[in-house]
Amino acid sequence: MIEIIKKLNQKKSRKGQMEIIGLVVIVILITLGLLFLTQFALKDGSDYNKKVFTQKGLAKSTANSLMKITITEPDCLSQEGSTVNLRLDRDLLRDCAMHYPTSLDSRYYCQQQHSCDFLEAFISEMLEQTLGTWGKRYEFTAQLNGYGQIDTLISINAGTCNNREKDSSGKIPLRAEEIGLVESELIICD
Amino acid sequence: MKDKKGQIRMVETIAVLFIFFLLLGIGILFYFQYQKGQMAVKETELLGARAVDTTLRALFLPELICSKGETEPEGNCVDLMKLRYANGTMMKHLNDYYYNLFGYAKITIIEVYPLTKEWTLYDKEKPDWTAKEPTFQMINLRDELQGISPTNYGYGYIVVEVYS
Numbered sequence: 001m002i003e004i005i006k007k008l009n010q011k012k013s014r015k016g017q018m019e020i021i022g023l024v025v026i027v028i029l030i031t032l033g034l035l036f037l038t039q040f041a042l043k044d045g046s047d048y049n050k051k052v053f054t055q056k057g058l059a060k061s062t063a064n065s066l067m068k069i070t071i072t073e074p075d076c077l078s079q080e081g082s083t084v085n086l087r088l089d090r091d092l093l094r095d096c097a098m099h100y101p102t103s104l105d106s107r108y109y110c111q112q113q114h115s116c117d118f119l120e121a122f123i124s125e126m127l128e129q130t131l132g133t134w135g136k137r138y139e140f141t142a143q144l145n146g147y148g149q150i151d152t153l154i155s156i157n158a159g160t161c162n163n164r165e166k167d168s169s170g171k172i173p174l175r176a177e178e179i180g181l182v183e184s185e186l187i188i189c190d
Numbered sequence: 191m192k193d194k195k196g197q198i199r200m201v202e203t204i205a206v207l208f209i210f211f212l213l214l215g216i217g218i219l220f221y222f223q224y225q226k227g228q229m230a231v232k233e234t235e236l237l238g239a240r241a242v243d244t245t246l247r248a249l250f251l252p253e254l255i256c257s258k259g260e261t262e263p264e265g266n267c268v269d270l271m272k273l274r275y276a277n278g279t280m281m282k283h284l285n286d287y288y289y290n291l292f293g294y295a296k297i298t299i300i301e302v303y304p305l306t307k308e309w310t311l312y313d314k315e316k317p318d319w320t321a322k323e324p325t326f327q328m329i330n331l332r333d334e335l336q337g338i339s340p341t342n343y344g345y346g347y348i349v350v351e352v353y354s
Binding site: 022025026029032033036054057058061062064065066068069070072085087126129130134 | 206210213214217220221224242266267302303304325326327328329330341342343344345347
């Protein structure tokens with residue numbers, strides 16, 4: 001009688017062990033599934049490196065190329081009335097900083113406009129023909145950092161970049177004699 | 191009685207095995223779907239990397255870059271004097287030289303200011319391409335032939351499209 005009870009107990013404990021093993025297998029499978037799921041959910045699938053190169057590189061190359069442009073408008077005149085070819089940063093932007101606000105006479109006039117007004121229209125057109133056609137939003141600013149005073153010389157906004165991932169060209173400095181430093185910056189976002 | 195018990199156990203075992211394989215099947219299916227997604231992401235990443243690589247090669251191509259004698263060449267600048275002739279040379283040696291540099295790609299330079307002009311420097315389209323990745327970079331176009339002082343720098347951009 002005792003032997004029969006012992007055998008029954010052994011059978012029961014074996015069955016219990018089997019059930020526990022089955023439970024463990026199911027738990028392992030569910031854990032593996034969850035692990036995959038979290039890995040899948042957390043991994044950023046975007047081509048980050050390319051985005052950094054294109055967007056950041058684009059902001060930098062655009063701002064630097066803009067600054068280097070030679071303005072060859074036939075109606076760009078100096079105060080003396082002669083036609084001149086001007087570099088955007090060294091000539092026009094510096095002139096704009098030195099003769100700000102626009103109520104003052106500037107040294108150079110292009111399309112009968114003060115250098116600041118002409119620059120704003122020109123840069124805006126150049127950006128619109130490139131970044132604008134690619135559907136990018138951008139902000140361009142040129143500020144005169146004088147002695148204790150900051151003046152915004154040029155401000156162009158094509159859509160705002162608030163609450164968006166943005167890339168900046170960094171501030172491009174230009175020294176304007178005795179007046180201070182002109183800092184230009186281009187911010188691009190999608 | 192014993193037969194019935196055995197039958198019940200067999201059905202029980204079959205049910206357990208069925209559930210086990212069902213779970214395993216769902217796991218495998220999920221894993222394959224995940225791998226498929228990952229492959230597509232990897233493919234996009236590789237195409238992006240190739241686009242960056244090709245753009246850099248095009249930007250620093252000695253046949254195009256602005257140079258000043260022995261000094262360092264100017265970055266993001268294309269010499270128009272070189273460009274006018276590089277156009278023909280690159281198309282002529284497309285298969286025997288430039289294909290090894292750029293692979294399946296299209297390189298175009300567009301002048302925005304002072305003139306509006308376009309040069310297709312290299313064009314090798316993949317016969318059965320499924321995706322195209324364009325990269326834009328702004329450049330200056332230096333024109334020494336204008337003979338004006340300061341050196342004339344125009345404004346434009348380079349478009350590099352790679353195929354996969």
